[in-house]
Amino acid sequence: MxxxxxxxxxxxxxxxxxxxxxxxxxxxxxxxxxxxxxxxxxxxxxxxxxxxxxxxxxxxxxxxxxxxxxxxxxxxxxxxxxxxxxxxxxxxxxxxxxxxxxxxxxxxxxxxxxxxxxxxxxxxxxxxxxxxxxxxxxxxxxxxxxxxxxxxxxxxxxxxxxxxxxxxxxxxxxxxxxxxxxxxxxxxxxxxxxxxxxxxxxxxxxxxxxxxxxxxxASDDSVLVRASDADRLNALLVDHGGVVAHVETGQLSVRGIAAPRIAELAAAAESLVIHELTPVSKSLEEAYMQLTRDEVEYPASQTRSEKR
Amino acid sequence: MSTATSLSTTNRNDLSHLGIIQSEWIKLRSLRSTWWTFAILFVITVGVGIQMSSSTSFAWLDGGLSQTGMQAAGVNAVIIGTDINVLVVSVLGVLVIASEYSTGMIRSTFTTVPQRVPALLAKSLVLAIGTFLVVALAVAITIPISIGLLAGNGIDVRLDDPHYWRAMIGSICYLVLIGLMAFGIGAILRSIAGGIAVALGLVFVAPLALGLVGGSSAPQIWLQNFVALLPFNLGRALTAHPGYADFASPGVPLQRPEGLWVLEPWQGALGLVMWVVVVFTAAIVLLKRRDA
Missing domain, CATH: 3.40.50.300 (P-loop containing nucleotide triphosphate hydrolases)
Incomplete structure (x- = not known):
């Protein structure tokens, strides 16, 4: 010990x-x-x-x-x-x-x-x-x-x-x-x-x-989404608690909402068509890079309270 | 390779002073540099002793040399190599400790002996014993050869002279003490190059440079007395023979300015021990305080 x-x-x-x-x-x-x-x-x-x-x-x-x-x-x-x-x-x-x-x-x-x-x-x-x-x-x-x-x-x-x-x-x-x-x-x-x-x-x-x-x-899987109207989908997902980042024009990276739920939300919305829906799992190394680079997400105080 | 760690054959003893000394003894003798240095010490003592003994002659002197002068000549012939050997033991002393720092070995030493000081003292002890044994053996071999050669030159050295033996033992102790002082300097500086530079500066350069000062004015006397306390001159005092003046300048009474110290052999020994104590104290204080 x-x-x-x-x-x-x-x-x-x-x-x-x-x-x-x-x-x-x-x-x-x-x-x-x-x-x-x-x-x-x-x-x-x-x-x-x-x-x-x-x-x-x-x-x-x-x-x-x-x-x-x-x-x-x-x-x-x-x-x-x-x-x-x-x-x-x-x-x-x-x-x-x-x-x-x-x-x-x-x-x-x-x-x-x-x-x-x-x-x-x-x-x-x-x-x-x-x-x-x-x-x-x-x-x-x-x-x-x-x-x-x-x-x-x-x-x-x-x-x-x-x-x-x-x-x-x-x-x-x-x-x-x-x-x-x-x-x-x-x-x-x-x-x-x-x-x-x-x-x-x-x-x-x-x-x-x-x-x-x-x-x-740390894996914290994300989903890559392409839709007919990326800006509307963005607003919709944010309303439902998603964390959204623009990867390239028309493509979003979504965290916090699983792929099936994204499809459901889009289907429920009027004239919003999903073109691509790809779940992305991080590699171990990526997870680690995220841990060590991004101290804000895993502050010491949070991990301390988890101990014991 | 296997994954079994074999608990069965491991006996469990606490760290012990004897064990630490044994460890340092293994370390000392398992390095080639140690044997090279010891060989050089030995060769210089015997070689220079023989050379000096065969070339010392006072046949030119009317009435010959006095008996105490002959005794001093006998001492001088055997220990003359000491002036060179202080260089060798200085290098050895620094090397023994500073090489542990330069190689990283010191981290193994201090994780094994976390109190640190016992390891430092054990290391200095085996250095002292090793140096003593090598130089004592060399001197013991040189004495009979020297006496034979000097007799051939008309200088009869008598062995019932306690001053002769005191000078012999003094020269051995002198080299041991200089080696220890250099060891302490190496422990303080933790660098081979820096340690050797400072040790040789103190042992060689300082007495040489300051030794040029003569005269009889008060500041000059003060400086000369200070120079007398440098390790090299303390060693001179320790290994001196009372007949030295007869031998060095036969027939001419030695003139000494008023107030100039003439140290007795025991004062020379004490002074050298003080140097070692001071340097070791500093080394131990730093050893406990510093990161390894």
């Missing part, structure tokens, strides 16, 4: 994280979604005590990270694949981390096997590809068999097989009752991995809800 209260981080005049509240529950994969620069990494760095919050608090299982007596066993962290000295071999990197908690070398070999690094474990990290670096970061996160995992862009640079593996791993760890918190800037990735989403944009929580709910809300 990770809990943030009014968590804020400012760098000079720039506010990276703007008083956010959220909680990440154990036993499910929680996705942390947002465009680059939204404040995801900064938030994760504050969770594990690398960055000091300007104000507010964040705790893991009720305490701040710095007070853990065995941090590696409590929390596994992958912040970026570059948190490694490139002159050291993967095995020595992991051994050094393991030694702090007197974790046996056998466990180091185990996580090397688990992440598929066997063939390169004794090579220096400066020759590693992005994907191998990512695997090493994941190996380090898994080293202490922690109850909480915080992974920043874990699939970044991985091949399709690696992406699949991370998804299964994240779900498997959550199914064991662990808290799994992973970030991504790709909605499609999150939709396949996470059950719950916290969407961040410009340092604020835009949404905090189950994935299905966010998709349903």
């Amino acid at each position: 990770i809990e943030a209260h009014s968590l804020t981080k400012r760098y000079g005049s720039k506010t990276a994280v703007d008083g956010i509240d959220f909680s990440v529950a154990a036993g499910r994969v929680t996705g942390f979604l947002g465009p680059n620069g939204a404040g995801k990494s900064t938030t994760m760095r504050m969770i594990v005590g690398l960055d000091r919050p300007t104000s507010g608090t964040v705790t893991i299982n009720g305490v701040s990270y710095a007070t853990f007596r065995a941090p590696l066993h409590e929390v596994g962290v992958l912040l970026d694949a570059k948190a490694v000295h490139p002159g050291r071999s993967a095995r020595n990197h992991l051994r050094a981390l393991a030694a702090t908690h007197r974790i046996r070398p056998a466990r180091v070999d185990e996580v090397i096997g688990l992440t598929g690094l066997d063939s390169v474990a004794d090579k220096r990290v400066n020759g590693f590809s992005l994907g191998m670096g990512q695997r090493l970061g994941l190996a380090a996160a898994l080293l202490g068999d922690p109850a909480t995992l915080i992974l920043d862009e874990p699939v970044n640079g991985l091949d399709p097989e690696g992406v699949m593996w991370v998804r299964q791993l994240a779900r498997g760890l959550a199914a064991e009752g662990r808290t799994v918190f992973l970030s991504s800037h790709l909605m499609s990735e999150m939709a396949q991995t996470a059950e719950h989403l916290i969407v961040l944009g410009r340092g604020r929580v835009l949404a905090d809800a189950p994935v299905s709910e966010i998709l349903a809300k």
